[in-house]
Amino acid sequence: MILLDGKKTAALLEVETKNRIALLKQQGMTPGLAVILVGEHPASQAYVRSKDQTCSRLGMHSRKLELPTATTQQELLRIIEQLNKDPNIHGILLQSPPPKHIQEKEVTLAIDPRKDVDGFHPLNVAKLVMEDSSGFIPCTPLGCRYLLHAYGISTRGAHVVVVGRSLIVGKPMALLLLQKGLGGDATVTIAHSQTPDLASITRRADILIAALGRPHALGAEHISPGTTVIDVGINRLVDRSTPSGYRLVGDVDFSALASKCHAITPVPGGVGPMTIAMLMQNTVMAAERFASRRN
């Protein structure tokens, strides 16, 4: 069994990212990422901290905006407008989920598509469907694809089953794998909560991508021997034996699947670090595009 080590792969990828940042700095430019967090959501705070630390480690400019829960949508839109104009900020992301009085769709629409490093702006969503490479692709699907590539697992002609149809993971993952060319050309099945007899579908996968958001939802009965398993889930389970009081588990039951599959991502240390690595790549790309527009 091959462990698809996201932490190691992300670290290797950082070498390339750093080179690109160095080139930009030679042109007098430091890629800048603004992360907006509204409210006090513990998991979100941890994600934002991790993004901030990664920016610092890579020598990127990072702006962390932690706003109170009471922030109005109008205030938020004003902040985004300023960030859109700010030449030192090349990527903007709103940490999800915002409080309920914020309409995430409206806010996403306000972000300059050229700074939308999360790839959630409608124009970037459309570009993914249209195979137009001038947009931004959501970081988690990008990270999954890169991990497969890094371990030499080809998607071309492979049957990939994606479990989950969310806008953040399931759908962009399917669209990415369907694209023509390297990293795409897969036959893709999308299954979800309305799929009866899920195991009969997932067992046909050469590559199984689990993005249900339910801890240990997929077990040994869901895969055939030799399957590659990408576990997108990051679920917090209460665990009093740990210092934090919880532990992270994926959407698949790792210990039950590990001996049966060809390759598998651990949780944590699989897709999570890859998502952050891709966010850094998207931000660097946004800065590179900014530089080439300026020149």
Place this chain on the structure above:
Amino acid sequence: MILLDGKKTAALLEVETKNRIALLKQQGMTPGLAVILVGEHPASQAYVRSKDQTCSRLGMHSRKLELPTATTQQELLRIIEQLNKDPNIHGILLQSPPPKHIQEKEVTLAIDPRKDVDGFHPLNVAKLVMEDSSGFIPCTPLGCRYLLHAYGISTRGAHVVVVGRSLIVGKPMALLLLQKGLGGDATVTIAHSQTPDLASITRRADILIAALGRPHALGAEHISPGTTVIDVGINRLVDRSTPSGYRLVGDVDFSALASKCHAITPVPGGVGPMTIAMLMQNTVMAAERFASRRN
């Protein structure tokens, strides 16, 4: 075997469409569709004629713009700009394919998304992905979905295999069937030219949607008994025995599949008439939205 009669279903649907048109006329408004054809492509000319005739039959306003092949992109963009402003035109479509010197993507982007009854504008593509019902959905996938609905064939929990990954049919079809709720909730597999052993994938379908664009590409070996088959293909085969010198055939071999499947669309008379019926519905919807913005 049930024949999924698109001609009959489209005719029944016209009753509803006419009622909606009558209501609009009571408000002093006639839905108007502008169809732009650049160059002399015989199949395109036939399509445009058919759209024009349907508009007339329904009492809609139709503007047929047949432009010479030499029309420049700039001229075309100017015409679209005028149509965007024209209060008597609620739907605009550019008949595909335009001549090679026209960048279809640029032209599509110039159409007001609120008049984009073909559903090809990036903002409408994104709305389909995001399950935002304020956009327009491409007519052929809409027509296929309606036909299934009209014959009481539920997509919920069904395994639908879509063969073809085009922007016009395959991808929007898959996205539509994946949506939550009535007419969606299907488990969807998208197969295409890079799918090895296509029959092993298509034989698993409860509903098979053929959109390859290759005459008689799918035969009896591609389906299991009891499958519902929707044939999107409209291919011209040379046939000297017919007055026109050609005959239309689908992407599936109808005579080979008919006895094996649960239900099947004929070609012609299946998806074709449904596509036009949906174009009329989209145009009426565009006019209704225009009326409600005006009020």
